[in-house]
Each structure stands twice: as C-alpha cells, then as structure tokens.
Amino acid sequence: MDRFSVFSSRLVEKAEYFTSGHRACQGCAEALAVRLVMKALGRDTIVAMATGCMEIISSPLPTTAWKVPWIHVAFENSSAVVSGCEAGMKAMMRKGKLNQKKINFVAMGGDGSTADIGMGPLSGALERGHDMLYVCYDNEAYMNTGIQRSSATPFGASTTTSPAGKKSIGQQTQKKNLPQIAVAHDIPYVATACSSFPFDLMQKVKKASAISGPAYIHILSVCPTGWRIQPHDAIRYGRLAVDANVFPLYEVENGEYRLTYTPYKVLPVREYLKGQGRFRHLTDKEIELIQKNVENDYAKLLKKCGGQG
Amino acid sequence: MEKARKGIEVSIALAEAAAQADVDVVAAYPITPQTHIVEHLAELVAEGELDAEFVPVDSEHSAMSVCCGSAAVGARTFTSTSSQGLALMSEIFFIAAAMRLPMVMALANRSLSSPLSIWNDHTDTMMVRDAGWIHVFVENGQESYDHTLWAFRVAEDPQVMLPVAVNLDGFILTHMIEPIEYVDNQTVKNFLPEFKMKNALHPDNPVSMGCFGMPEIYTETQMAREEGIKNAYPTILKAWEEWGSLTGRYYHPIETYKTEDADYCIVTMGSYGETAMEVVDALRDEGEKVGVVRIRLWRPFPFDDFRKAVLGKQALIVLDRAISFGGPGGPVASELRSALYGMEGAPSIVNYVAGLAGRDVARDDFRKIILEGKNKAYAHDTDGFTLYGLRG
Ligand SMILES: Cc1ncc(C[n+]2csc(CCOP(=O)(O)OP(=O)(O)O)c2C)c(N)n1
Ligand code: SF4
Ligand SMILES: [Mg+2]
Numbered sequence: 001m002d003r004f005s006v007f008s009s010r011l012v013e014k015a016e017y018f019t020s021g022h023r024a025c026q027g028c029a030e031a032l033a034v035r036l037v038m039k040a041l042g043r044d045t046i047v048a049m050a051t052g053c054m055e056i057i058s059s060p061l062p063t064t065a066w067k068v069p070w071i072h073v074a075f076e077n078s079s080a081v082v083s084g085c086e087a088g089m090k091a092m093m094r095k096g097k098l099n100q101k102k103i104n105f106v107a108m109g110g111d112g113s114t115a116d117i118g119m120g121p122l123s124g125a126l127e128r129g130h131d132m133l134y135v136c137y138d139n140e141a142y143m144n145t146g147i148q149r150s151s152a153t154p155f156g157a158s159t160t161t162s163p164a165g166k167k168s169i170g171q172q173t174q175k176k177n178l179p180q181i182a183v184a185h186d187i188p189y190v191a192t193a194c195s196s197f198p199f200d201l202m203q204k205v206k207k208a209s210a211i212s213g214p215a216y217i218h219i220l221s222v223c224p225t226g227w228r229i230q231p232h233d234a235i236r237y238g239r240l241a242v243d244a245n246v247f248p249l250y251e252v253e254n255g256e257y258r259l260t261y262t263p264y265k266v267l268p269v270r271e272y273l274k275g276q277g278r279f280r281h282l283t284d285k286e287i288e289l290i291q292k293n294v295e296n297d298y299a300k301l302l303k304k305c306g307g308q309g
Numbered sequence: 310m311e312k313a314r315k316g317i318e319v320s321i322a323l324a325e326a327a328a329q330a331d332v333d334v335v336a337a338y339p340i341t342p343q344t345h346i347v348e349h350l351a352e353l354v355a356e357g358e359l360d361a362e363f364v365p366v367d368s369e370h371s372a373m374s375v376c377c378g379s380a381a382v383g384a385r386t387f388t389s390t391s392s393q394g395l396a397l398m399s400e401i402f403f404i405a406a407a408m409r410l411p412m413v414m415a416l417a418n419r420s421l422s423s424p425l426s427i428w429n430d431h432t433d434t435m436m437v438r439d440a441g442w443i444h445v446f447v448e449n450g451q452e453s454y455d456h457t458l459w460a461f462r463v464a465e466d467p468q469v470m471l472p473v474a475v476n477l478d479g480f481i482l483t484h485m486i487e488p489i490e491y492v493d494n495q496t497v498k499n500f501l502p503e504f505k506m507k508n509a510l511h512p513d514n515p516v517s518m519g520c521f522g523m524p525e526i527y528t529e530t531q532m533a534r535e536e537g538i539k540n541a542y543p544t545i546l547k548a549w550e551e552w553g554s555l556t557g558r559y560y561h562p563i564e565t566y567k568t569e570d571a572d573y574c575i576v577t578m579g580s581y582g583e584t585a586m587e588v589v590d591a592l593r594d595e596g597e598k599v600g601v602v603r604i605r606l607w608r609p610f611p612f613d614d615f616r617k618a619v620l621g622k623q624a625l626i627v628l629d630r631a632i633s634f635g636g637p638g639g640p641v642a643s644e645l646r647s648a649l650y651g652m653e654g655a656p657s658i659v660n661y662v663a664g665l666a667g668r669d670v671a672r673d674d675f676r677k678i679i680l681e682g683k684n685k686a687y688a689h690d691t692d693g694f695t696l697y698g699l700r701g
Contacts, residue, residue: 044512048378061526064517069510071381072519073404077374080366084334084378084386085510087362091333092384095360097503103512121374124367 012202013039022065023057027231029238030054030137030221033195034108037135037219040205041104043068048082050109050118051075053144053223054137076118079125079134082107086130104209105131111138111152115176126185126214133208133215136178139223147226151176154246156290157278159226164281174293182216183252189215191251191260196222196238200249200260207251220247228277240272245298250305257304269294314488319450319477320345322489323415326457328359329497330413333384336364336375340394341427342479343417347389369394373401380410380472381518383509385461388412391479392419392433399437405472406441407534408519411464411504412472413457414442418579418630419479420666428667429479431579431630435640441534443473443541444607446579450487453477455558458492458501462548465504469541476607478580480667496555538609545606562611563618564603567593571600573624573656573686575679578604578641581628581670588675599679604641612648619649622656624686626679629662629694638662638694659685660694668698 017038024031034054038045047070049055055072058065073081086105092098107125109118114136122134141159142148149162153171158164162171182190189211193201201219208215220241222234229237241247242261246269249261269291273279282290315322324346327335335354337347353359362379366372369390379386390398395416405412418434420426434444443463447453453475460473477483492500508516522530545562553559566586568574577585582603589601602618602625619625629639637643642660649655659682664670670678678697685691 043515046382046510046512056521059517059520061520061522061530064520066517067515069512069515070517071378071510072521073374073377073408074401077371077401080371080374081378081381083364083366083371084336084375084380085382086378087334087336087364087375088379088382088384088386091360091362092382095331095333097333098383101512120367121371124371127367128364 013042015039015043017041017043017045017067018058019065019067023060024053025225025231027224027234029195029234030139030223031057033137033201033219033221036195036198036201037205038068040202041106041209044102045104045106046082046085047071048073048078048085048107050078050113051144052110052113053139054108054110056144075113077121078107078109078113079118080121082132083125083128083130086132104133106133106135108135108137110143111136111140112142112150115152115178116150123185126182126187126216129213131212131214133205133217136216136218137221138178138218139221139226140175141223141226143223143226152178155293156282156286158281159278169286170278170281179216179218179252182218183255185214186255187214187216188254189251190217192218192220192247192249194220194238194242194247194249196235197242197249197261204251204260226278229275233275237272237276240267243267244269244272244294246272246294248298248301250301257301257306259305314490316486316488317450318345318484318486319453319489320483321349322450322454322491323457323477324349324353325491326454327387327413328353329494330385330458330461330501332359332361332387334362334364334375334379334386335388336366336372336379337388337390338366338369338372338394340369340391342419342429342483343389343391343394343415345483346415346417350387369398370401373398373405376412377401377405377408377410380405380412381408381510383504383506385465385504386412387414389415389417391417392421395433395437396421399440402437402442403440404519409470409537410472411470413460413464414472414474415457416474416476417479417483418476426666427479429481430665430667434474434476435631438608438640441471441538442608443469443471443538443545444476445473446476446605446607447482448580448582448603450482450485450489451558452560453482454489454491455552455556455560458497459548459552462501463541463545466544466548467507468544471538471541476579481580490556492556500551500555542609542611560605561614562606563614564605565618566601566603568600568602568618568622570598571622572598573626573683574600574602574619574622575675575682576602576604576625576627576641576645578607579630581664584670584672584675588672588679592676592679599683610644610648615645615648616652619656620652620654624683625656625658626682626686627658627660628678629660630664632662632696642694657686657689657691659691661697662694663697670697674698
C-alpha cells in the first residue's frame with residue numbers, strides 16, 4: 001500500500017516535529033527538507049544529527065526546535081550514534097527492560113559529514129545492517145563553517161576552499177556519487193530527493209522507514225547563502241536542478257532502480273547554473289562541458305533503470 | 310569463609326564481570342592488549358550466554374559513538390580499548406563525559422606511537438586525563454573483576470551519571486592468569502540495580518541532547534561538569550563500602566601500606582603497587598622507614614585522602630609511567646606537587662618516570678629508585694624528573 005500512497009497538500013501531516021523559530025537563514029531549503037522528513041517520520045522517531053548547519057540552527061542552548069528525541073554528538077558519527085541507539089533499544093526490548101515499540105532510528109548529516117569525514121562510520125553502519133535510515137542533506141559544501149568545498153561539491157563551483165581564479169575553475173573534481181556508494185552496500189532502500197518536490201520526498205521517507213534494515217536518502221538541499229542566490233529562489237533552483245537532470249530523482253529498492261520523476265521537458269543545464277553566484281565565473285565552453293557530463297551521467301542512470309525514461 | 314577462586318586470565322574474568330552485569334550493548338574494535346576482553350564478550354554473545362548486542366564497529370571512533378547512542382537510550386553499555394584506539398576515539402571520549410552518558414570502559418593501558426609499541430605504560434590514559442571521566446586504577450586480576458562491576462554501579466548512579474574507565478596495565482594484568490574469586494549473580498543483582506536513566510531518548514519523553522552552547526552558557530555547563538564529577542565522590546565511596554561488605558574486599562581512593570611510621574614513601578598507580586609493597590617489606594627489614602602510597606582513584610582526585618596520607622612525611626618518591634614532554638615531568642608527580650603546594654608539613658617530591666612501553670621495572674629497580682630517591686630528596690635535589698634506566 002505504501003508504494004501507492006497519494007499525497008495532496010491537505011493530506012499532509014499537520015503536526016510539526018522540527019518546529020519553527022530555529023535560526024536557519026531565510027529561504028534555507030535544507031531546513032525545509034528536515035521539516036518534511038520529520039513530517040513523514042512522525043513522533044516515534046529518534047534522531048541522531050551530525051554537526052553542521054541543521055544542528056547549530058536547531059539547538060542553541062537552552063532552546064530546541066525538536067519535538068522528537070534528538071541527539072547530537074559530533075560531526076562524523078551520526079550513523080554510529082544511531083547504531084548505538086538502535087542496538088541499545090533492541091537489546092532492552094528483547095530482554096523485557098523496555099516495552100516493545102516500533103521506532104524509527106534516523107541519522108542525519110550534511111554532505112561534508114556524509115561524503116567526507118563520516119564516510120567510514122556510515123559505511124560501517126550500513127554494512128552492519130542496523131534498522132535505521134540515514135538522511136544526507138546535500139547543500140554541496142560545508143556551509144556551517146563558511147562554504148568550503150566537500151567531495152559532493154559539483155565540478156566548477158566556487159567555494160572558499162575551491163575558489164575560482166585565474167588558474168582555477170573552482171571545484172576541479174566531479175561530485176562524489178553518494179547514493180551509488182550506498183547502493184554498493186546492498187541495502188534494501190536508497191533514494192534521492194529534493195525539498196522542491198515535497199510529496200516525492202515524504203513518500204520516500206515513509207517507504208524507507210517502513211522497511212526493516214538500513215536505508216539511505218540523499219536530499220539535494222538548496223542553500224541560498226552558499227549558492228549565492230536570493231532566498232526566494234531556493235525552491236525554484238531545486239526544481240531547476242531536477243528538471244535539468246543535474247539531480248535526478250530516483251529510488252533503488254533491493255537493487256532495482258526506478259526514476260520517480262521524469263522532467264516534462266528537460267532544461268539545459270545553463271538554466272540551472274544561471275544566476276547562481278557560485279557558478280557565475282563559468283565560460284560557455286565550461287558550461288558545455290558540464291552539460292555533457294550531466295547527459296552522460298543521466299544516460300548511465302537510465303541504463304540502470306532499464307532504459308526507462 | 311574461604312570462597313572458591315578460579316585460575317583465569319584477567320581479561321576473561323573482566324569480560325565475565327561485564328557479562329554478569331548483564332550489559333545490553335558492547336561496542337569495541339580490536340587492539341592489543343585489550344582484545345581478549347572483547348573477544349570473550351563476543352563469544353559469550355555467540356554462545357547465548359550473554360543476551361546483548363555486540364556491535365562490531367568500523368573503528369574506535371565509532372565504538373565510542375555507538376556507546377554514546379546506546380547509553381543515551383538508557384542501555385547498559387561496555388567498551389574496551391588501548392593506546393591508538395583511545396587516541397582515535399578521544400574526540401568522542403570527551404563528549405561522552407560532557408553529555409553525562411554512563412558507560413564502562415576497560416582501558417588496557419599501553420604506550421602511544423611512535424615508535425609503535427604494544428606494551429604497557431600510562432601514556433594513553435594521561436592523554437584523556439582531563440576528559441571528565443571517572444578513572445580508577447587496579448593492581449591485580451581480582452581488582453579488575455571487582456572494579457568492572459563497581460564501575461557500572463558508580464557510572465549509572467543517578468547522583469553520578471558519568472562514564473567510568475577501569476585502567477588496568479596492558480599485558481602485566483590483561484594477559485596474566487591469576488586466582489580470582491567471582492561473586493554469584495544474585496550478589497551482583499543486589500549490588501547493581503537495573504539501570505534506569507531518567508532522561509533517556511524515547512519518543513514518549515522527547516529530549517534534546519548534545520546542544521550547541523553560546524559563550525553565554527558554555528562556562529556554566531563546564532562548572533556543572535566540575536560539580537558533577539566532584540559530587541560523584543560519596544557514591545564512589547559508598548559503592549566500595551557495599552562491595553566490601555558483600556565480598557570482604559574493601560577499597561579506598563588512596564591506599565597506604567606501612568605508612569603510619571614511615572619517614573618517606575613511594576607513590577605508585579596501577580600494577581606497580583604490588584611490587585612496591587614487596588620491596589618496601591624488604592627495605593623495612595633493613596631498617597628503612599619507608600611506606601607505599603597507592604593512588605586508586607585518579608579522577609575525581611581524592612585531595613583530602615591524599616593529603617591525609619602524606620602530610621608530615623619528609624619525602625615522596627613518585628613513580629610515573631608517562632612524560633609530559635617539555636612540561637613538569639610525570640603527570641602524577643606534577644599533580645601531587647600542586648596538591649601539596651604551600652601546605653604545612655608537605656613532603657618534598659622526587660619524580661621518576663619508569664617502565665615506559667613495557668620496559669621491566671623489577672624489584673631491584675624499585676629498590677634503587679627508592680633509595681636513590683630518598684637521597685635526592687634529602688639533598689633537596691627535587692627539580693624535574695629522572696627517566697629511570699635510560700641507557701647511555
Ligand atoms: C572533527 C571535526 N572537524 C571539523 C569540524 C568543523 N565543522 C563543523 S560543521 C562543518 C561542515 C558541515 O558541513 P556539512 O556536513 O556539509 O553540513 P552543512 O553545514 O553544510 O549543512 C565542519 C567542517 C567539526 N565540528 N568537527
Ligand atoms: S548556510 Fe545554507 S544550509 Fe546553512 S542555514 Fe543558511 S541557508 Fe541553510
Ligand atoms: Mg553541506
């Protein structure tokens with residue numbers, strides 16, 4: 001049934017578990033992603049969060065934006081912390097020390113936390129098979145510390161540690177493909193999502209939480225501050241990323257790939273890059289190169305989806 | 310009443326103490342000389358003799374992180390490490406104490422690289438001295454077993470809520486076979502109540518743990534930690550007392566041996582205490598008025614007990630197992646110097662660093678250290694430290 005659930009704005013959970021009043025920048029689509037994820041997960045959830053924007057903006061002592069049990073320990077270890085929560089509760093429930101209850105164990109981290117410093121712990125947690133969901137909020141740089149590059153920063157983006165200059169295009173490496181790394185662990189569920197597509201996002205989170213075993217969701221989370229766009233454009237840029245096939249929406253269930261959204265009309269990548277301060281230095285030739293890369297990557301993905309498209 | 314003692318490897322006995330405590334989660338990563346402890350726990354779980362989750366993590370950093378998550382949901386949590394493992398997990402080690410997450414670690418003390426060495430000294434534990442954990446040092450197998458159970462009792466007490474490290478010398482203790490008296494499970498149950506964490510993570514009682522602290526509040530959180538660990542002291546004593554009444558084995562923060570009429574004392578921490586006592590016996594026969602002061606509780610440091618034990622003596626010869634490079638010498642001696650600074654009747658302190666990375670310190674060495682140290686003290690030659698046994 002879960003597979004076919006239908007969303008309309010009136011059916012969306014009204015309750016908020018990540019509440020307003022937090023300190024995210026205006027137009028932060030990462031905070032929106034967290035809010036949507038929490039709506040889909042509901043109250044019976046324990047969240048372990050990595051250091052980063054979302055942790056800082058939601059928990060300045062003595063306040064909290066969290067209505068579910070929430071723990072932050074450090075930058076690289078939310079996957080290990082949630083492993084411990086899951087293991088602890090599992091043991092206590094089995095031994096009768098705690099009443100039986102279905103709880104969603106969810107780890108959350110940014111792209112820096114996930115793709116770089118927390119890669120080992122994440123791999124360990126996925127490999128061990130905990131009943132958990134890992135959500136990566138990918139805003140394509142270390143935003144909390146001032147827009148430094150991560151290995152998930154896209155080719156050509158200018159950040160404070162991959163600045164564009166006379167001798168550099170900015171980020172010189174291709175974006176690390178985290179969902180593929182998750183898939184390589186042979187876990188039951190992997191998906192990409194974007195907070196500009198809220199129903200798709202929530203449906204995937206619901207599916208992931210219903211599955212037993214590890215699941216991984218990678219959410220493109222537009223950051224107006226780091227991408228140097230207007231706050232009111234955050235949702236639009238999320239849509240552009242998806243409609244230009246820069247960030248395709250798909251899911252992988254038990255190894256089976258499926259696109260969950262196909263653009264009605266595929267936009268040129270230029271439309272997506274245009275207006276983003278982090279890409280403003282790119283020449284036509286460089287944009288052409290990025291266009292080619294996007295097309296290649298999409299073709300590879302389509303093949304995995306059995307040619308569907 | 311004579312009770313049955315088993316000849317058993319100390320690591321195994323320690324693991325069995327953790328199993329008798331009915332731990333819920335064990336998360337650890339292999340490193341010598343700790344390995345036998347967690348291997349045995351894995352085996353007990355595999356054989357169905359211990360109902361626990363054994364989490365075979367990807368690193369020590371993750372081990373400590375898993376332990377934090379597990380303790381945060383109120384599960385009884387155990388881990389063990391040494392040396393490089395402790396160094397790798399040190400980031401989270403500090404946080405565990407700051408977040409008041411009770412757990413027990415068997416810390417099989419070993420030197421730090423480089424050069425790589427698997428052998429025993431105290432350089433690993435000194436690195437995390439200021440992390441806010443309760444640290445206890447044991448001297449033999451029986452104490453290792455006893456203190457594992459004691460550590461759970463202290464850590465999980467609502468008045469304490471702190472992680473506890475049981476420091477035992479790598480190889481010297483971990484790999485020895487010793488006669489050890491076990492307590493029965495009923496006694497364990499009486500001594501160690503079920504862990505009931507008040508604000509554990511649970512959907513029925515949502516709490517936020519590990520928040521962000523602005524300058525307006527950080528200072529206060531640190532004072533709360535300082536008070537927290539100091540306030541653990543009465544519980545520490547009470548747990549020892551109860552253990553003593555159940556087993557006949559009584560422990561104290563500072564243990565003294567033949568100190569009442571001693572003019573001077575040797576001060577040790579960890580397994581060297583037993584050798585020191587033997588050597589002191591021999592020296593006593595020769596007319597030396599010497600005693601032994603053994604530090605069992607390292608954090609919270611028992612200032613009053615220590616002062617009571619040593620004020621009025623003429624000299625202390627402090628044996629350290631680590632160096633603070635470019636600093637005041639051994640970490641134990643420098644603490645003791647400051648504990649006594651300006652006090653009436655304070656003995657002078659001579660500091661030796663010995664037994665680094667498994668370099669043997671035999672009875673003869675103790676004898677030399679004690680007699681040479683005494684002469685130094687009486688000659689007011691008390692600056693800095695001496696690296697004992699350094700080859701020319
Ligand atoms: C061990 C460690 N190294 C570095 C940092 C500093 N740090 C905190 S958050 C952060 C970047 C977070 O980036 P990301 O995970 O992408 O999350 P975002 O803030 O972008 O949401 C860094 C580098 C830290 N807290 N801990
Ligand atoms: S820097 Fe970006 S991700 Fe961080 S709070 Fe601001 S908009 Fe959100
Ligand atoms: Mg980021």
